Amino acid sequence: MKLLFIGDIVGRPGRNIIKENLKNLIEENNVDFVIANGENAAGGNGITKKIAEELFDAGINFFTMGNHVWDNKEIFSFIDTEERIIRPLNYPPGAPGKGSNIIEVKNNLKIGIINISGRTFMQALDCPFRTCAEEIEKINKITNIIVVDFHAEATSEKQAMGWFLDGKVSLVVGTHTHVQTADERILPKGTAYITDVGMTGAYDSILGIDKDEVIKKFLNQLPARFEVASGRAQLNSVLVEIDEITGLAISIKRLNMLK
Incomplete structure (x- = not known):
């Protein structure tokens, strides 16, 4: 099977490039299943039901989230019932939603998807390694x-997870930092890996955010309201082919677009 994993979708520019181009990408590359990180899809902060439905209609099959999962409070009204969205598994017991799910792709072929959060320079959640292994x-x-x-900050922690899970899963993809790495x-032992798949959002920006506002924040160290940048957009993703019998990866390549 062929899987497309799309990097963190940031605001309207990210949503628009998905809606305008994803179906063609799926057809051109014979993609069977599309996963995207959607934690910044709604104005750079969380996701809403309406936006999720729009992106499902555009061709995304499943969303993972991250540390911004709770930023848009509307998520609390549907995350428990929406089977196509998961949040980091290692939140404490009692958190809404769930951290993994199993979805049928085609002809009884099923895929398990796990969302996990790192702890280095991040919120101190439960151990991602032990939680994921269980x-x-x-x-x-x-x-x-x-x-x-x-979904992690430190490249060392992401690499450690890749090696920890080598041979146990089909793909370990890093998200959160919004800058695609070239180490796919x-x-x-057969696990496809990339430290960070990158970002789907405004190209002339800082992590999808208006660059002038971010630069100002670095210069004056004062509180600032960040807005999603506008203009041309990029789509960062990886295309992974997986052996349907063994579950191990056959190939991984970066598949990117700039519009």
Whole structure:
């Protein structure tokens, strides 16, 4: 099967490039399933039900989230019932929603998807390594095709997760930093890996945000209201081919667009 994982969607520019181009990308690359990180889809802060539905209609099959999952309070009204959106698994018990799910892709072919948050320079949640390993054991009883979105800040922590899960999952993709890395590879035991898949949003920006406001913040160190940037947009993603029998990766390549 072919899986497309799209980097963090930031605001209207990110949504528009998805709506205008994703279906063509799916057709051109024979994509079977599309996952995107959607934690910044609504004005750079969280996601709403309306925006999620628009992006599902555009061709996205499933959303992972991250530390901004709760920024738009509307999420509390639908995250418990929407099976196509998950938040980081390692939030404490009692948090709304869930951190993994199993979805049927085609002809009884199922994929397990796990969202996990790092702890280095991030909120101190439960151990991502132990939490993820426990969840993989449960999912393996149903399918061996497993994708992990590791939403983390530190490249070292992301690389550690890749090596920790090598041979246990199909793909470990890093999100959160919004800057695509050039280290995509198949690890020795068959897991596809990239430290960060990048961002889908305004190209002439700082992480999708108006660059002048961010620069001003660095210069004066005063509180600032950040706004999503406008103008041309980029779409960062990785295209991964996975063996449907073994669940291991066959190939991974970056698939990007600038409009």
